Amino acid sequence: xxxxxxxxxxxxxxxxxxxAGISLAAALAVFIAATLKGGYADVARFGGAIWVFxxxxxxTMPVVTSWFKKRYRQRRTG
Amino acid sequence: xxxxxxxxxxxxxxxPIEGMSCASCVRTVxxxxxxxxxxxxxxxxxxGGKVSVVYDPTRVxxxxxxxxxxxxxxxxxxxxxxxxxxxxxxxxxxxxxxTALRExxxxxxxxxxxxxxxxxxxxxxxxxxxxxxxxxIREAGYEAEEKAAGVEALDREKEARxxxxxxxxxxxxxxxxxxxxxxxxxxxxxxxxxxxVPEWLGYKWxxxxxxxxxxxxxxxxFFVNSWRGLRHGVTDMNLLYATGIGxxxxxxxxxxxxxxxxxxxxGATFFESAALLTTFIVLGRWLEALTRxxxxxxxxxxxxxxxxxxxxLRDGHEIEIPADEVEVDDVVxxxxxxxxxxxxxxxxxxxAVDESMLTGxxxxxxxxxxxxAIGGTMNKTxxxxxxxxxxxQETALAQIIKLVEDAQASKAPIQKLADWVxxxxxxxxxxxxxxxxxxxxxxxxxxxxxxxxAFILSPYKLGEIGVFGFSLLLSVTVLVISCPxxxxxxTPSAIMAGAGKAAEHGVLFKNAEAIENASKLQTIIxxxxxxxxxxxxxxxxxxxxxxxxxxxDGRLSVLRLAAIAEKNSEHPLGEAIVRGAQARxxxxxxxxxxxxxxxxxxxxxxxxxxILLGNRKLMRERDAVVAPLLPQAEALERDGKTVMFVxxxxxxxxxxxxxxxxxxxxxxxxxxxxxSGVEVAMITGDNRRTAEAIARxxxxxxxxxxxxxxxxxxxxxxxxxxxxxxxxxGDGVNDAPALAQADVGMAxxxxxxxxxxTGHVILIKEDLRDVVVAIEAAKATMGKVRQNLFxxxxxxxxxxxxxxxxxxxxxxxxxxxEWAAFLMAVSSITVTVNTLLMRSxxxxxxxxxxxxxxxxxxxxxxxxxxxxx
Numbered sequence: 001x002x003x004x005x006x007x008x009x010x011x012x013x014x015x016x017x018x019x020a021g022i023s024l025a026a027a028l029a030v031f032i033a034a035t036l037k038g039g040y041a042d043v044a045r046f047g048g049a050i051w052v053f054x055x056x057x058x059x060t061m062p063v064v065t066s067w068f069k070k071r072y073r074q075r076r077t078g
Numbered sequence: 079x080x081x082x083x084x085x086x087x088x089x090x091x092x093x094p095i096e097g098m099s100c101a102s103c104v105r106t107v108x109x110x111x112x113x114x115x116x117x118x119x120x121x122x123x124x125x126g127g128k129v130s131v132v133y134d135p136t137r138v139x140x141x142x143x144x145x146x147x148x149x150x151x152x153x154x155x156x157x158x159x160x161x162x163x164x165x166x167x168x169x170x171x172x173x174x175x176x177t178a179l180r181e182x183x184x185x186x187x188x189x190x191x192x193x194x195x196x197x198x199x200x201x202x203x204x205x206x207x208x209x210x211x212x213x214x215i216r217e218a219g220y221e222a223e224e225k226a227a228g229v230e231a232l233d234r235e236k237e238a239r240x241x242x243x244x245x246x247x248x249x250x251x252x253x254x255x256x257x258x259x260x261x262x263x264x265x266x267x268x269x270x271x272x273x274x275v276p277e278w279l280g281y282k283w284x285x286x287x288x289x290x291x292x293x294x295x296x297x298x299x300f301f302v303n304s305w306r307g308l309r310h311g312v313t314d315m316n317l318l319y320a321t322g323i324g325x326x327x328x329x330x331x332x333x334x335x336x337x338x339x340x341x342x343x344x345g346a347t348f349f350e351s352a353a354l355l356t357t358f359i360v361l362g363r364w365l366e367a368l369t370r371x372x373x374x375x376x377x378x379x380x381x382x383x384x385x386x387x388x389x390x391l392r393d394g395h396e397i398e399i400p401a402d403e404v405e406v407d408d409v410v411x412x413x414x415x416x417x418x419x420x421x422x423x424x425x426x427x428x429x430a431v432d433e434s435m436l437t438g439x440x441x442x443x444x445x446x447x448x449x450x451a452i453g454g455t456m457n458k459t460x461x462x463x464x465x466x467x468x469x470x471q472e473t474a475l476a477q478i479i480k481l482v483e484d485a486q487a488s489k490a491p492i493q494k495l496a497d498w499v500x501x502x503x504x505x506x507x508x509x510x511x512x513x514x515x516x517x518x519x520x521x522x523x524x525x526x527x528x529x530x531x532a533f534i535l536s537p538y539k540l541g542e543i544g545v546f547g548f549s550l551l552l553s554v555t556v557l558v559i560s561c562p563x564x565x566x567x568x569t570p571s572a573i574m575a576g577a578g579k580a581a582e583h584g585v586l587f588k589n590a591e592a593i594e595n596a597s598k599l600q601t602i603i604x605x606x607x608x609x610x611x612x613x614x615x616x617x618x619x620x621x622x623x624x625x626x627x628x629x630x631d632g633r634l635s636v637l638r639l640a641a642i643a644e645k646n647s648e649h650p651l652g653e654a655i656v657r658g659a660q661a662r663x664x665x666x667x668x669x670x671x672x673x674x675x676x677x678x679x680x681x682x683x684x685x686x687x688x689i690l691l692g693n694r695k696l697m698r699e700r701d702a703v704v705a706p707l708l709p710q711a712e713a714l715e716r717d718g719k720t721v722m723f724v725x726x727x728x729x730x731x732x733x734x735x736x737x738x739x740x741x742x743x744x745x746x747x748x749x750x751x752x753x754s755g756v757e758v759a760m761i762t763g764d765n766r767r768t769a770e771a772i773a774r775x776x777x778x779x780x781x782x783x784x785x786x787x788x789x790x791x792x793x794x795x796x797x798x799x800x801x802x803x804x805x806x807x808g809d810g811v812n813d814a815p816a817l818a819q820a821d822v823g824m825a826x827x828x829x830x831x832x833x834x835x836t837g838h839v840i841l842i843k844e845d846l847r848d849v850v851v852a853i854e855a856a857k858a859t860m861g862k863v864r865q866n867l868f869x870x871x872x873x874x875x876x877x878x879x880x881x882x883x884x885x886x887x888x889x890x891x892x893x894x895x896e897w898a899a900f901l902m903a904v905s906s907i908t909v910t911v912n913t914l915l916m917r918s919x920x921x922x923x924x925x926x927x928x929x930x931x932x933x934x935x936x937x938x939x940x941x942x943x944x945x946x947x
Binding site: 026030033034040041043044047051052055056058059063066069 | 550
């Protein structure tokens with residue numbers, strides 16, 4: 001039981017790191033693109049990056065979590 | 079050491095096994111499991127029907143263990159848990175709860191119904207418990223409890239719905255007036271508003287103060303629910319609302335406090351968006367709570383029928399007890415106007431009972447000693463006593479409720495696409511919102527933005543809104559305008575309404591697939607005996623020879639003599655003659671002597687005369703000349719009837735034809751089916767001549783004759799191989815394989831013992847017209863499903879691109895978030911309201927019946943009036 005809980009924790013940490021990473025990357029991409037393009041106020045650059053980060057978190061969170069869970073189950077059943 | 083580690087890792091599970099009968103089964107199961115790599119020990123308990131398995135979870139899993147057992151031909155005992163799940167708001171919630179349950183080890187299947195707020199879970203006991211299931215549902219962000227049965231469940235469900243209606247109603251009463259003030263304040267410079275709207279109401283900070291309690295009060299539920307879901311990696315409709323309301327409010331606050339922040343400045347304080355968005359969503363929730371319960375009105379009506387009290391005789395005393403405490407063999411008393419408490423057989427008394435609520439039969443049914451009384455029906459005039467035969471969950475009413483609930487909770491094949499779309503909708507819309515934002519942020523704004531552009535149906539100009547504010551606005555509108563609820567509700571709400579409506583008319587669909595298949599039927603095969611016909615012979619013709627007494631009296635006299643001769647016979651044809659005579663009011667005394675002549679007929683002495691009744695051979699042997707009636711006999715035999723000659727004193731007195739006769743509404747039902755374009759066939763084990771005679775009478779043109787009972791399913795298969803959707807209508811016992819093989823098996827005339835029936839559709843009454851009712855109900859239901867799906871998909875296909883600003887480059891108009899919320903709420907409610915229209919569904923046959931009854935009523939009134947004078 002304890003072993004299972006530990007595995008579940010591991011899955012949660014790994015998936016959180018992955019979806020947060022993907023979202024951060026997308027937000028960063030928006031920020032960099034806006035900076036490189038120029039003409040955007042700071043608020044727009046930061047605001048745009050935050051908004052994209054939020055949306056990407058919402059999109060990737062369930063997808064990544066269930067992918068990791070599936071992989072963990074497959075590994076358990078060999 | 080290794081041993082120690084191994085033992086520490088070992089898991090144990092106990093599985094229930096069905097189908098083990100002896101010690102060799104024990105050896106087989108144990109042997110198979112022991113051979114499975116990773117299983118350390120398997121011990122079968124034959125008496126308990128269980129196997130205990132110790133295994134290493136790193137080398138073998140439960141699925142492999144169960145697979146090894148089922149491969150041997152045994153079944154794993156699966157139980158079903160019924161849970162009540164609350165907090166689900168849309169189809170994606172359904173998918174989340176189902177996934178959470180299916181992920182549990184030991185759960186074989188889980189079906190969640192949004193409308194009924196139920197989850198039906200098939201699970202292996204020992205591996206998972208209902209408690210664990212409830213925990214999984216709670217972890218996914220919803221509430222769960224074990225489903226109560228019957229009236230208790232009804233009360234709880236009603237209470238919960240009322241609570242939700244009250245809650246959302248209160249929120250609406252709070253938000254609506256404030257939101258109106260916010261709107262007036264926002265637009266106070268326009269039209270005639272400056273004349274009566276005070277200036278201070280237009281101040282941004284006043285609008286902010288008014289909007290804040292709306293967002294943090296009634297709007298809080300969306301933030302809390304979406305956060306609860308997100309914590310478990312679940313996204314639902316609440317998230318769309320929360321992001322929409324949150325973004326509108328946040329921009330408005332920033333633009334009020336820091337107008338130079340670059341979010342569009344003071345011209346873009348969307349407080350009214352946040353306020354109206356919340357109000358419209360709450361309005362949608364309130365209307366949904368009001369209407370959702372009504373789609374399952376039929377099941378509530380059935381549940382309400384469950385009697386609460388019963389009056390029984392115990393030790394010679396009449397006592398009143400709760401209906402669920404009545405035991406089998408108790409004698410129950412029913413007075414005029416009282417409800418029949420449980421099922422039973424009438425012992426004494428006479429009455430008429432209204433069974434319409436269960437069978438759809440509009441006229442009260444006569445009850446006398448020996449007749450069946452059905453619990454939940456309403457006694458009309460007389461009083462009677464009956465012996466309880468089925469109580470509790472065994473009663474017809476309880477079985478019907480369970481069947482209808484099962485059908486309502488099942489999923490039609492057409493729902494698969496809708497479920498898939500609804501399950502991926504929220505993520506898809508968020509992805510689209512991100513893309514819309516990126517497009518308008520990097521390209522669209524520069525290319526198309528015009529400061530003079532405005533919101534649709536609003537004089538409110540976008541003005542100095544910046545690139546971020548504009549992109550965010552369109553992105554939020556996409557989130558708010560999309561409506562997965564409509565997609566998710568389209569099919570289950572219609573199935574619920576349709577299954578319930580059919581049940582009201584005595585037609586029970588076992589599942590949603592049966593409804594869908596019944597709506598597509600091309601060929602219907604009727605079993606002959608017991609389905610189209612009464613299944614017992616009866617006298618159809620009595621003929622006397624030329625020169626004989628060919629009068630009604632003469633014919634009755636021949637029938638009377640034949641009946642007396644056959645009175646002691648146990649032959650079905652003899653019994654038919656006796657019944658025929660009694661039905662015509664003839665007295666049938668005992669014969670003075672009686673002798674059965676096997677394979678030929680009978681001879682008897684009546685009133686001192688020798689009576690001979692039998693076939694040609696018997697007449698020939700006894701020198702009775704049958705020639706005068708031979709042409710009539712042959713004509714009757716061509717019609718599939720059995721002819722018996724009657725001779726009195728050695729001279730031919732007449733003939734009696736006996737045949738299995740059609741049921742009352744067989745011809746009418748076949749005519750209706752022909753008119754609706756369905757091919758009708760008849761299947762029977764009878765010889766072709768008899769079969770064709772019956773088919774001619776009833777109007778069927780395709781006859782499958784001389785088919786043995788075991789071959790009926792093969793005949794159904796042959797028709798299916800031609801690509802036809804086939805229904806088989808039979809009595810449900812003899813025709814079980816054919817009923818199971820057909821796309822839709824309809825078991826007719828089961829009476830009220832619905833649980834025993836095979837087939838996908840159960841017609842409670844013996845009325846063949848209910849086949850038409852079943853088809854019409856199925857077509858109406860699937861029609862609603864298609865309308866709902868069309869609306870839901872069409873709405874989303876049109877509204878989302880418009881919300882995303884597709885029309886903006888040409889028309890310079892965008893949909894404001896509050897309008898988006900309003901459209902979304904209307905879309906969802908439209909589906910529910912469209913489904914509610916099913917409530918007015920009346921099968922064409924019932925409409926015709928009502929018309930005829932209404933036409934007859936004035937005549938009866940007139941006759942009574944003139945009689946009175």
